[in-house]
Amino acid sequence: MGDMTISHPISAAVFLMAKQLTEKQFLKNYNVHDFDVPLVTVDMAIFTVKEGKLQVLVVKRAQHPAKGKWALPGGFVDMTLDKTLNDTAYRKLKEKTGVETSYLEQVESFGGAGRDPRGWSVTVAYLALISSDDIVLSKDESSEDVTWVAIEDEGEKVELAFDHDAVLKACHGRLKGKVQYTSLPVNLLPADFTLTELQKTFEIILDKSVEKKSFRRRILDADILEETGEMKTGSNRPAKLYRVKPEGESYFFARSLEGPR
Amino acid sequence: MGDMTISHPISAAVFLMAKQLTEKQFLKNYNVHDFDVPLVTVDMAIFTVKEGKLQVLVVKRAQHPAKGKWALPGGFVDMTLDKTLNDTAYRKLKEKTGVETSYLEQVESFGGAGRDPRGWSVTVAYLALISSDDIVLSKDESSEDVTWVAIEDEGEKVELAFDHDAVLKACHGRLKGKVQYTSLPVNLLPADFTLTELQKTFEIILDKSVEKKSFRRRILDADILEETGEMKTGSNRPAKLYRVKPEGESYFFARSLEGPR
DNA sequence: AGAATAGTGTCTCTCAGACAGTATAAT
DNA sequence: ATTATACTGTCTGAGAGACACTATTCT
Structure with missing residues (x-):
């Protein structure tokens, strides 16, 4: 393909013409390849x-x-x-x-x-x-x-x-930043998941442990999850399964996770 | 970064050649203007x-x-x-x-x-x-x-x-979002300013009033300002002038401004 | 003195952290 | 029964909101 580039940034001819043209005429003459573009x-x-x-x-x-x-x-x-x-x-x-x-x-x-x-x-x-x-x-x-x-x-x-x-x-x-004050990690899990799985996901991203009770309170109080009604068995005590409510995927908390005292 | 997608916009010739070239040769033949680019x-x-x-x-x-x-x-x-x-x-x-x-x-x-x-x-x-x-x-x-x-x-x-x-x-x-949990508005003021001026700036951006004591506590506890030593006179009681400490322009608070109860 | 603005004392409320305690399953 | 995991009760502490109070200047 022939190189019709005019050096940076705009050809004087095109530039001067632009001044008295209508927008329609201007656009007709406008060619992206007249420019060096990223x-x-x-x-x-x-x-x-x-x-x-x-x-x-x-x-x-x-x-x-x-x-x-x-x-x-x-x-x-x-x-x-x-x-x-x-x-x-x-x-x-x-x-x-x-x-x-x-x-x-x-x-x-x-x-x-x-x-x-x-x-x-x-x-x-x-x-x-x-x-x-x-x-x-x-x-x-x-x-x-x-x-x-x-x-x-x-x-x-x-x-x-x-x-x-x-x-x-x-x-x-x-x-990492958003995990401190949003519910983003729900998007890393399958549709149904337990609170322990969700907490683990937070911990992995933050690379630090999160206190269990605070975590559950925070998530549950936010009212962004609903119980599926099913339980996840397999470990010892079965755990409730939850799913994300519509619009719950990106809840913003007013306070950040603070980490250990 | 880009792979060389075959479909539009690249010319088939350039694409085929690319396959057995060294990177140097490839780049020599590469011309931005062979593509339709944004x-x-x-x-x-x-x-x-x-x-x-x-x-x-x-x-x-x-x-x-x-x-x-x-x-x-x-x-x-x-x-x-x-x-x-x-x-x-x-x-x-x-x-x-x-x-x-x-x-x-x-x-x-x-x-x-x-x-x-x-x-x-x-x-x-x-x-x-x-x-x-x-x-x-x-x-x-x-x-x-x-x-x-x-x-x-x-x-x-x-x-x-x-x-x-x-x-x-x-x-x-x-x-607006960041003003809830950062000190950004200090960048809208001249180098020296009073706390009342800073508070007013927050209020203008948030389009709501902010409680005076909480605001001053929050800002002062953050330790991002220093007193200039000067006072601003002109209204009634003179007010202390502050300036931003180095690195203080984008402090992140752990808690958002919450607004009236 | 009175008005206006700057600045403080201190109470309540919310929510995160800590941690011990209880519940329900597998073995 | 023991162990492992799920889940709860409840205390503390930090920091925001509320609001009345004091302080310092102006007129």
Whole structure:
């Protein structure tokens, strides 16, 4: 394809013409390719709790750049498929995990000249939470491998391509922060769960223990769960099963968990 | 970060070649303009408190598209001037207000096919807080007018171009949300201020009154301010002047302001 | 002196932490 | 019966709200 780029940032001709045109005429003459523009991607930190650990999904890149390196799943906005950035995020989530519905939240955008060797680029980072039950990992032509890696608190283990260490850190930070004063972790569990399971999930993310009575009081008083009527057996005393009430997935508490005195 | 998706937008030729190339060769052949890419802009909600009201800076667009309409200040990332998105934001803030340092926070990115008539576009929204003392408004060739408009809570008055109503709403929402549990409003005041002035600022943003004693206890116990030693005279009893300690500008409280019982 | 604004004393209320106690299952 | 897990009772303490009180300046 011929390179018709005019150097940064706007051609003088186009600029001057713009002045006396109607909007319609202006748009007719407007061509994105007259500019140097950043690349735009969406990258995701898809978290789950598995084997008692908070884990994040990474893919091994099958293609340049950073071929063979681990990275957060993501990709270019597809201007034909995606009406919004959220669409891109949902599409990527679906492609990698098969999951349709789960908690999705935009975290932060990273942009700069140095973060991708292809040039000035912007990535919009998303955070996704899914139950490890729901997942069937699947790779596509862009990744030669997909796997979960545990987040060992302070210093994630696998080294990631591009600036994905920073992206992951931002997403992990957001998750940890919000767990202090929201009910977010309900989105990491299957539809029905016990209070002990929920508490364990909080503890894993916060990487500290939570006092049982306070926890139950807090969650139950918030009135965001309802009993399913079923019990979970298998351990010793059976435990009540709960499910999230509609709208209960992102309750905000007025007070943060404070941790031990 | 991006994998090379085959479908639109990449040319099949480039894609096939990529497969057996080294990264160096790949990058040599890589050209941003082979793709249809979104436009990327930064837009800002610059807030200040003036005349007892929370106000936001808007500019009247001097050029297409949306010529003659009010909009949030912003513009394209300048790939030569800006090393990161934050640089773009700082540059825009400086251009419009002359302010160098103030509180700046990335809020959310908005992307979609319909939000700008020039095509699929992404804007990274930033929130800035400045003291109304520091400002000298200045327009440039992109705006024919610049002004402050009061945010009349629930339903901002001036109608904004593009989807800037939504962008402003997101920024305003973030501000209001964080004022519940942070010390953010200190960034809206001049360097030295009294506790009453600070309280008033909180009240203006929250659009509700705050109890005096609780407020002073909360702020003082947080240990984020220091006395300047000076007093502010002019009203009746003089008031102690305080300034923000280093690192005190974004203190997080463990409990939210709760409002009247 | 009276008005206005700055600043304090102190009570109540809510909710998190602590921790011991009770309940119900598996073995 | 013992053990393991689920669940509760109830005390303490931190910090927010309420509101009356004192302090210092102005007119």
